[in-house]
Amino acid sequence: MNNRIKEERKLRKVSQQELAEATGVSRQTIYAIEKDIYIPSTELALKMSAFFGKSVNELFWL
Amino acid sequence: MNKTDLLFPHKIQQIGWVIFAMVIIVAIGGCIFNYGSGFYAQLSFVLWTLVYLAAFLIGFSKEKDDDEFIEALRFKSLKTMLCVELAIMVLSGIMLGIPEVGINYPKKIYTAFSVINYFCCRVEFALPLYMLIFKLSVWKYRKEAGSDE
Structure with a gap:
């Protein structure tokens, strides 16, 4: 699964730590998602989409 | 978000590390001071049991940022x-x-x-x-x- 979490984060000048705190996970989870090591749960994907103000489909795709 | 309900709290992990450290110290002490073969055989049984216990506590406790x-x-x-x-x-x-x-x-x-x-x-x-x-x-x-x- 592909994602554009890193691009969206850079666009908004948000650090991994800030995104982690906003979504209630650790920094290594954000790192793992950005590196395509880990596919987030639906709950976390929805939290991220709410944080960036984009739909889940815009952030994650197959 | 956290689904790790069956795990011990993080503080239990610290107890596990303390037990593990104590086992290492006693084992190294045994190598240096040579407690005697009979006593050491009994001690090694206790030490191994403590290693298993420590591993159980460490491995099945929540991380700080779980x-x-x-x-x-x-x-x-x-x-x-x-x-x-x-x-x-x-x-x-x-x-x-x-x-x-x-x-x-x-x-x-x-x-x-x-x-x-x-x-x-x-x-x-x-x-x-x-x-x-x-x-x-x-x-x-x-x-x-x-x-x-």
Whole structure:
């Protein structure tokens, strides 16, 4: 699964730590998602989409 | 978000590390001061039991920053441990079975596989192995995430 979490984060000048705190996970989870090591749960994907103000489909795709 | 309900709280992990550190200190002390063979045999039984207990407490306690990724790492470590255990058991089983069909190889190798087989057939061995794999993977991702921004 592909994602554009890193691009969206850079666009908004948000650090991994800030995104982690906003979504209630650790920094290594954000790192793992950005590196395509880990596919987030639906709950976390929805939290991220709410944080960036984009739909889940815009952030994650197959 | 946190689904790790069956795990001990993080403080229990610290108790596990204290037990583990004490075992290491006593074991090193035993090597230096030589407690005596009879006493050391009894002591080693206690030490191994404490290692298993420490591994259980460390491996099945929540991390300070426990979340769904750590949970995924925990599950992956359990699967890896199981695969390693089974691979070693199958390999040692084959190696120990070879002399029984008339094919001989050096006695030292047979003894080595007997020891490996003995430890792998004990469920307690799985706990320290799981703890090692899990802790190494958590440490690896923490280190990698720390150097990336």
